[in-house]
Structure formats: C-alpha cells, structure tokens
Amino acid sequence: MQENNDEYILHMKNIDMFFPGVKALKDVSFNLKKGEVHSLMGENGAGKSTLVKVLTGVYQKTNGTIEFEGRQIAPKTPLESQQIGISTVYQEVNLCANLTVAENIYIGREPRGKLGQIDWSTMNANAKKLLLEELGIDIDVTKVLNFYPVAMQQMIAIARAIDTKCRILILDEPTSSLSDKETERLFAIMRKLKAQGISIIFISHFLEQIYTICDRVTILRDGEYVGEYDLKDLPRIQLISKMMGKEVREDDIESNVDKSVPKDENVLEFDHVTVPGKVKDLTMQIKKGEVIGLGGLLGSGRTEIAETIFGVMLKSEGTIKVDGVEVSVKSPMDMMMHRIAFCPEDRKVQGIIGDLSVRENIILAMQAKDGMFKHMPRSRQNELADYYIDLLRIKVSDREQLIKNLSGGNQQKVIIARWLATEPNLLILDEPTRGIDVGTKTEIEALSVRLAKEKGMSVIFISGEMGEMVRTCSRVLIIRDHEKITELNGDEISTAHIMQAIAGDYHGHA
Amino acid sequence: MDMLKKFSQSSLALPFTALALLLLFNAVFVDDFFKIQVMDNGNLYGRPIDILYRASSLIILALGMTFVIATGGIDISVGAVVAISAATCCLMLGGDISGVPAHPFIVAIIAALCAGIISGIWNGTLVAKFKIQAMVATLILMTAGRGIAQLLTDGQIITVYYKPFSYIGGNIPGVMLPTAMLIALCMVLLVLFLDKKTSLGLMIQSVGINQTASRYAGVKVTAVLFAVYIFSGFCAGTAGLIESSLIRAADANNAGLNMEMDAILAVTLGGTLMVGGRYYIGGTIIGAITIQTLTTTMYAVGVSSDRLPAIKAVVILLIITVQSERFKQMFREWRLKRADAKAKEVSHA
Numbered sequence: 001m002q003e004n005n006d007e008y009i010l011h012m013k014n015i016d017m018f019f020p021g022v023k024a025l026k027d028v029s030f031n032l033k034k035g036e037v038h039s040l041m042g043e044n045g046a047g048k049s050t051l052v053k054v055l056t057g058v059y060q061k062t063n064g065t066i067e068f069e070g071r072q073i074a075p076k077t078p079l080e081s082q083q084i085g086i087s088t089v090y091q092e093v094n095l096c097a098n099l100t101v102a103e104n105i106y107i108g109r110e111p112r113g114k115l116g117q118i119d120w121s122t123m124n125a126n127a128k129k130l131l132l133e134e135l136g137i138d139i140d141v142t143k144v145l146n147f148y149p150v151a152m153q154q155m156i157a158i159a160r161a162i163d164t165k166c167r168i169l170i171l172d173e174p175t176s177s178l179s180d181k182e183t184e185r186l187f188a189i190m191r192k193l194k195a196q197g198i199s200i201i202f203i204s205h206f207l208e209q210i211y212t213i214c215d216r217v218t219i220l221r222d223g224e225y226v227g228e229y230d231l232k233d234l235p236r237i238q239l240i241s242k243m244m245g246k247e248v249r250e251d252d253i254e255s256n257v258d259k260s261v262p263k264d265e266n267v268l269e270f271d272h273v274t275v276p277g278k279v280k281d282l283t284m285q286i287k288k289g290e291v292i293g294l295g296g297l298l299g300s301g302r303t304e305i306a307e308t309i310f311g312v313m314l315k316s317e318g319t320i321k322v323d324g325v326e327v328s329v330k331s332p333m334d335m336m337m338h339r340i341a342f343c344p345e346d347r348k349v350q351g352i353i354g355d356l357s358v359r360e361n362i363i364l365a366m367q368a369k370d371g372m373f374k375h376m377p378r379s380r381q382n383e384l385a386d387y388y389i390d391l392l393r394i395k396v397s398d399r400e401q402l403i404k405n406l407s408g409g410n411q412q413k414v415i416i417a418r419w420l421a422t423e424p425n426l427l428i429l430d431e432p433t434r435g436i437d438v439g440t441k442t443e444i445e446a447l448s449v450r451l452a453k454e455k456g457m458s459v460i461f462i463s464g465e466m467g468e469m470v471r472t473c474s475r476v477l478i479i480r481d482h483e484k485i486t487e488l489n490g491d492e493i494s495t496a497h498i499m500q501a502i503a504g505d506y507h508g509h510a
Numbered sequence: 511m512d513m514l515k516k517f518s519q520s521s522l523a524l525p526f527t528a529l530a531l532l533l534l535f536n537a538v539f540v541d542d543f544f545k546i547q548v549m550d551n552g553n554l555y556g557r558p559i560d561i562l563y564r565a566s567s568l569i570i571l572a573l574g575m576t577f578v579i580a581t582g583g584i585d586i587s588v589g590a591v592v593a594i595s596a597a598t599c600c601l602m603l604g605g606d607i608s609g610v611p612a613h614p615f616i617v618a619i620i621a622a623l624c625a626g627i628i629s630g631i632w633n634g635t636l637v638a639k640f641k642i643q644a645m646v647a648t649l650i651l652m653t654a655g656r657g658i659a660q661l662l663t664d665g666q667i668i669t670v671y672y673k674p675f676s677y678i679g680g681n682i683p684g685v686m687l688p689t690a691m692l693i694a695l696c697m698v699l700l701v702l703f704l705d706k707k708t709s710l711g712l713m714i715q716s717v718g719i720n721q722t723a724s725r726y727a728g729v730k731v732t733a734v735l736f737a738v739y740i741f742s743g744f745c746a747g748t749a750g751l752i753e754s755s756l757i758r759a760a761d762a763n764n765a766g767l768n769m770e771m772d773a774i775l776a777v778t779l780g781g782t783l784m785v786g787g788r789y790y791i792g793g794t795i796i797g798a799i800t801i802q803t804l805t806t807t808m809y810a811v812g813v814s815s816d817r818l819p820a821i822k823a824v825v826i827l828l829i830i831t832v833q834s835e836r837f838k839q840m841f842r843e844w845r846l847k848r849a850d851a852k853a854k855e856v857s858h859a
Contacts, residue, residue: 312726331730332725332726332728333728333730336728342726344726349720349722349723350722350723350726351723351726352720352723353715353716353719353720353723353724353727354719354720355715355719355787355788356712356715356716356719360712360715360716363712364712364716364724364727364728364729365727365728367709367712367713368713368727368728368729368730369728370709371709372708372709372710372713373708373709374709375707375708375709376709418727
C-alpha cells in the first residue's frame with residue numbers, strides 16, 4: 001500500500017501508548033497522503049484523541065515510529081510539533097478569549113519594531129490580510145476574540161494554523177457546534193487548503209460530513225487499528241459496523257417509534273410565556289409519556305426554552321403549569337421539586353463535576369434536592385450508583401473513578417443517571433448525543449423512547465440532527481427566531497418535513 | 511507491604527511523612543522531647559502537649575480555611591477577625607481591676623463568636639452575592655478589621671482581670687489538658703460531623719470544581735459559599751477567644767497577626783489545592799501541627815527567634831516541593847527507570 005513514499009507525508013507505524021494500567025493504543029498505524037482529507041473514526045474511547053495527541057506531542061508514545069516528510073520525529077511538546085508543521089484546532093477553541101483576534105493569531109511571534117516593541121499596526125494589517133486572503137473573512141481584528149461566535153473563533157484558529165506554515169492540519173470535531181451554513185463555509189476552506197497541498201486530519205461524528213469532505217478514513221476500535229479505506233468504496237453501513245465491531249442492520253439505527261401521541265393529561269403547560277429576547281410568546285403542552293422534540297437551527301432558541309422550563313431563565317409574562325397547577329419558578333430547585341430534570345447542552349461546563357467520582361456525580365442532584373442535612377448513607381449511594389452504571393451500561397473501572405477520565409459518551413450517561421435518580425416526570429435532554437459515538441447515541445435514543453413508553457416519563461428531546469428527531473419523537477415543535485413556528489405530529493415527522501418547516505415552507509397544522 | 515502501599519498512595523501520606531520526619535529529628539536531637547509529666551497542679555506538661563496546645567488556634571482557623579479554599583476561594587481576613595473577636599470579648603468583660611466582669615462571661619463568649627459570624631456574613635455577602643473575587647473581598651476586612659478592633663477598644667489594650675477568662679487559654683482547674691486543645695478537638699469533631707454526616711462536603715467540593723455545573727444540578731451555590739465564609743468567621747471568632755485569653759487582654763494590633771497566612775499554609779501542606787475541589791481535613795490538621803512543631807523544634811535546638819522565619823521558610827519550601835505534582839512525576843519516572851534497569855539485569859542474567 002505504501003510503495004510510493006512520495007505520495008505520503010506521514011507514516012505512524014506500530015504505535016503503542018500505555019497509560020498506567022491501560023493500553024490506550026495497541027499497534028496502531030496511520031498513513032496520511034499529501035493533500036488529502038483523512039478522517040479518523042471510531043467510537044468514543046477508541047483512541048482517536050490519543051493518537052492525535054501522540055502525533056502532536058501532548059503524549060509520548062510508548063512504542064512505534066512516526067515518520068514525517070521522510071524523517072523520524074518524536075515531538076515532546078505541542079509547540080515542537082507546531083514548529084515542524086503539525087497544527088491542531090480543537091473542538092474547544094484553544095485561543096485566549098480576552099485577547100484581540102490579531103493578538104491571538106500572532107501571539108508568541110508578534111511582528112517587532114526597531115526597539116523590539118510590538119508593531120501593532122503591522123500586526124493588525126497582517127491579520128486582516130491573512131483572514132481575508134486565505135479564508136475570505138472580513139472582520140475587525142482589533143476586537144477581542146470573545147466578541148465573535150464560536151464558529152468564527154474556529155476560523156481564526158485555522159487562520160493561525162495556516163499562517164504557521166503547517167503541513168498537517170488536525171481538526172478535532174470542529175463542526176460539533178457549527179450550524180449547517182458555517183459547516184459549509186469550513187468545508188470550502190478545507191477544500192482550498194487541500195488544493196494547496198496541506199493534509200487534513202478530520203475528526204467528526206457526523207457521517208454525512210465525513211462522506212462529504214473526506215477522501216479516506218482510518219478506523220480504530222478499542223485502541224486497535226481496524227483498517228484504512230477509500231470512502232468512495234465503503235458504504236456507510238459498513239463503516240458503522242467496522243467501528244462497532246458488529247454487523248448492524250439499517251433499521252437498527254433507523255428504527256421507527258410508535259408515533260401515536262398520547263392523549264393523557266398534560267405534565268407541563270406553557271401559556272403565552274415570554275422571556276425578553278429569549279423566548280417569544282410560547283404556548284405548548286407536554287403530555288404524559290411522550291417524547292417531544294424541539295427542532296430548529298442552532299441559536300433558534302431551543303436551549304432557551306429548555307432553560308426557561310428548568311428555571312434557569314425566568315419568564316416575564318405568561319403562566320407555567322405543572323400537572324395542571326400554576327407554579328411560580330425562581331430557580332432550578334423549584335422545578336426539581338416539581339420533578340423536572342434537565343441535562344444541559346454543554347456537558348463539560350454545565351454537566352460534569354470533573355474531579356468528583358462517578359458515584360458522587362450520580363447522587364449530586366438527588367442530594368441537592370434532599371438538602372444538606374438529609375445525608376444519604378454511603379451504602380445507599382453505592383447501591384444507586386451501581387444500579388445506574390448497570391442500567392445505562394456505563395463503562396467504568398469502578399464507581400469511584402473520576403468522571404473526567406471517562407469518554408464523552410459515558411460522561412453523558414452519568415449525567416442522565418444523575419437525573420434519572422431524581423425520578424423525574426419530565427426529562428429534558430438538550431443535545432444529549434453531541435460528540436458521542438454512534439453506538440452510545442443509539443442507546444440514548446432508545447432509552448428516551450423506552451422511558452416514555454414503559455415508565456410514562458415525558459421526554460423533551462432537543463437535537464440539531466433531524467434524523468435523531470425522526471427516530472425518537474412522536475411530536476416535534478419547530479422553533480425559529482425564538483418563536484414556535486409549527487408543530488409536527490406522528491407521521492408528518494420526517495427529515496424533509498422538519499427541514500421544510502424550519503425553512504418556513506411546511507405548515508402542517510399548528 | 512500492602513498496608514504500606516495503600517498508605518503511600520493515600521492523600522495523607524506526604525503530610526504525615528513530613529511531620530514524622532520532624533518528630534524523628536526531635537527524638538534524636540532534643541532531649542526528652544516526648545516526655546510528658548504530670549505537674550503538681552494536675553496538669554499535663556511536655557513538649558508534645560505544648561505543641562498541640564499552641565497549635566490549637568491555628569488548627570481551628572485552618573479548619574474553616576479548608577472549606578473556603580475547597581470552594582475555590584480564600585479568606586485572608588481571619589487574622590483580623592481574631593482581633594475583632596478578642597476586642598469584643600474583652601470589651602464585654604471590661605478591665606475592672608477587681609476582677610468583676612461587666613457582663614456575664616457567657617454573654618462575652620457569645621458576643622465574640624457573633625462578631626466572628628458577622629464578619630463571615632460580610633465576607634459571604636461580598637463573595638457569594640456580589641461575586642467579588644474572594645481575595646479582594648476578604649482583603650477589605652483584613653485591612654478594616656484591625657481598625658474595627660481599635661474602635662471597639664478605643665485604641666487601648668484592655669486587660670481583663672476576671673479570673674475564669676484565663677481558663678480558655680490556660681487550664682480549667684482540675685482538667686489535665688489545656689482548654690484550647692479541648693476546644694480544637696471539639697471543632698475537629700464538628701467538622702468531621704459536617705463532613706461525614708451531612709452532604710455539605712459534597713456540595714463544597716462540587717462548587718469548588720465546577721460552579722456552573724453545580725448550579726445546573728440544583729446545588730444552591732450562593733448558600734454553600736455563604737456557609738463556608740460564615741463558618742470560617744465562626745472559627746476565627748473561636749480562635750480570637752483563645753488568643754485573647756492567652757494574654758488576658760485584647761491587643762488590636764497584634765492579636766492573630768499573620769495567622770491567616772499560617773492557616774493557608776496549613777491547608778496547603780495538608781494537600782488541599784488552592785484551586786478548590788477535593789479537601790483533606792486530616793491533612794489540614796497535620797499541616798497545622800507540622801507548622802507548630804517546626805517552631806517548637808527550632809526553639810528547642812536554640813535557634814533565635816529572629817532567625818526562625820528564615821529557617822522555617824527553608825523547611826516549608828522542602829515540604830511543598832516534595833508535594834508538588836512535578837516532583838511526584840519525576841519520582842515516578844525515576845522509579846520506572848529503575849524497574850526497567852532491574853528487569854534488564856534479570857533478563858541478562
């Protein structure tokens with residue numbers, strides 16, 4: 001496969017990476033051609049991030065060789081790998097939020113004046129030129145980074161990488177927080193870079209995107225190398241089964257739910273609820289035992305609705321009823337007392353308590369609800385933790401493992417467990433499958449449906465992925481510009497209809 | 511062997527070893543260090559007792575500080591609060607030379623503790639309600655506190671002649687151990703109770719690690735922050751009673767001077783990180799005792815008091831370095847290498 005060595009820019013051969021007690025990578029190979037977009041795929045915990053970190057010098061490999069442009073390298077720090085031409089743009093933008101755009105691009109290598117002082121005007125002009133010429137972005141580079149949305153920050157991170165003359169650009173889940181339009185723009189830039197001969201390693205969980213932008217794929221499973229393939233010769237279903245290590249049938253993933261909308265009593269009612277600038281005159285009913293979707297683009301106000309329900313945001317007008325009784329909401333605790341639970345969108349910031357154990361993370365909400373002096377005995381804590389670890393099939397070495405050491409999918413399961421432990425009547429899942437591997441994703445989707453059908457729990461499912469809504473929801477509210485546009489019921493729910501509704505072309509019956 | 515391994519991996523291993531080494535040094539170089547006698551008046555006397563006795567105030571302050579630091583905050587006002595509490599107590603008792611207190615003793619004690627709690631409420635309001643950075647927020651009271659104490663005592667040093675007042679810093683007649691030690695013991699028990707039998711510990715750590723996520727999980731972040739600063743104020747109030755009773759007077763300028771720094775040091779020596787999160791009560795107590803042992807040892811081997819701070823600094827530097835992540839990592843790498851070398855030797859043979 002590797003006869004023609006000129007064609008390749010990077011060979012990683014027989015890479016082993018051992019952490020104390022864990023073999024994170026076992027005999028993994030990775031070959032990158034010049035000017036290709038290469039995807040690295042695998043379920044969470046398969047070793048994608050570890051492999052990238054070995055390449056960029058965050059970790060030092062235990063065994064194996066890395067050959068870059070024909071010579072062996074062993075980068076010891078990210079800076080070292082950057083200097084030889086390997087740059088990374090992470091999922092969470094690794095720039096300084098309170099420096100200006102230009103400062104972020106040139107930090108550490110600022111243009112200097114005669115006296116060694118920073119030449120600000122040159123720096124700003126260069127930054128402006130760089131963004132405009134390379135990426136076609138025209139923005140004020142003297143504004144602080146935080147002024148711009150995450151999508152723009154990512155572009156700026158890419159600009160910085162390009163300007164450091166990188167030969168390999170690693171994009172680690174760059175699209176997970178981008179809208180479709182922003183993603184399209186990113187892809188256009190990627191194609192341009194590719195044409196310049198830059199090799200791109202693209203990590204993403206979105207199959208659609210992989211097939212749109214990538215040439216080849218290397219698949220990892222449980223820290224082992226499965227194979228590398230040309231994407232045009234690899235049907236999706238095969239890709240998934242290689243990642244999961246088992247045969248999957250198409251309808252396993254696309255399984256349809258019972259679309260009948262329950263007619264029972266309302267768990268939650270919103271009557272003309274308004275939150276200034278966040279939620280516009282919203283009226284809705286959530287019925288007992290249904291999975292209801294909130295569909296819409298990023299920033300359309302889906303999360304704000306969820307946060308209003310949970311009491312993170314407070315309404316200025318309208319009434320909220322729980323189980324038919326009007327309630328006043330001042331804090332999340334009020335809603336927790338009404339048996340409403342909320343798994344927030346940003347797992348790292350709003351979800352996990354990193355340095356606490358899985359057990360402590362699971363019992364936290366329940367304990368908060370019970371108050372400080374109704375302490376749960378340790379034996380009960382253990383029992384609860386074990387129960388949910390088992391129920392949700394959370395992969396942990398034991399319940400005392402720190403949650404920050406789990407993979408994203410398993411962290412998400414712990415957060416869901418935290419809320420299930422409070423035995424809610426209404427569970428809000430805000431983007432529960434973002435950045436999570438296909439296997440866990442399917443599990444979480446199935447769980448939502450099961451909770452509704454078997455336990456009579458109501459679930460609000462928020463996702464930017466249409467397919468997911470189609471698979472799980474029996475009713476979908478379409479949100480645009482902080483307003484409910486329409487409602488799709490039962491068989492009306494399909495990817496096409498949701499898209500049309502968001503675009504404003506489908507009205508169903510509101 | 512298993513026990514040893516378990517111990518070496520526990521969080522208390524390093525603080526404990528540091529203290530043990532200090533004690534070992536004493537055992538070798540100081541005569542009769544561990545000798546404890548019963549005095550004529552029935553009190554116990556000896557260096558170990560003396561160390562625990564003198565460490566009492568520090569232990570109490572450090573306990574409060576542990577919770578504050580675990581939430582990611584800091585309370586640098588405790589030294590000044592000690593002065594406020596001392597001034598309040600002495601003011602209530604009055605400086606009547608005949609030894610008749612102006613107010614009942616119990617009222618004076620409660621007033622002093624309340625002064626501490628009010629200081630805590632002040633700090634808590636600034637940090638929890640107004641979201642001012644803890645260092646800045648408590649700096650205000652650190653600066654203002656001694657002024658407030660001066661105002662209370664009208665700029666005078668009030669000397670209290672009321673006899674039972676001296677029992678707090680000394681011995682209650684007929685009790686073998688110094689009262690300060692007993693008070694510290696009670697505080698330790700109280701803290702252990704809060705830690706083990708309520709969920710306060712979980713809430714504190716959770717707030718210290720990730721405030722936003724804690725809020726989303728329903729933890730009352732503001733209430734938790736309030737609670738830790740009030741508790742720290744209460745601890746400072748208690749320490750103020752001991753400190754003033756020791757000299758039977760309220761000295762607004764010197765009571766509790768620089769004690770906040772020793773308290774912070776005790777917490778860090780105990781293994782709790784300044785960024786917040788996991789805390790170690792046992793470590794804090796050992797840390798406080800270590801600091802006092804160090805001082806006592808230096809005096810015992812004849813280091814003069816003006817050289818004491820320099821030598822103390824060197825020893826603390828050593829302890830802190832050994833505990834640092836970098837050092838631990840270097841140690842681990844060294845051990846791995848040695849194991850490798852051994853394995854090679856075996857395979858060659």
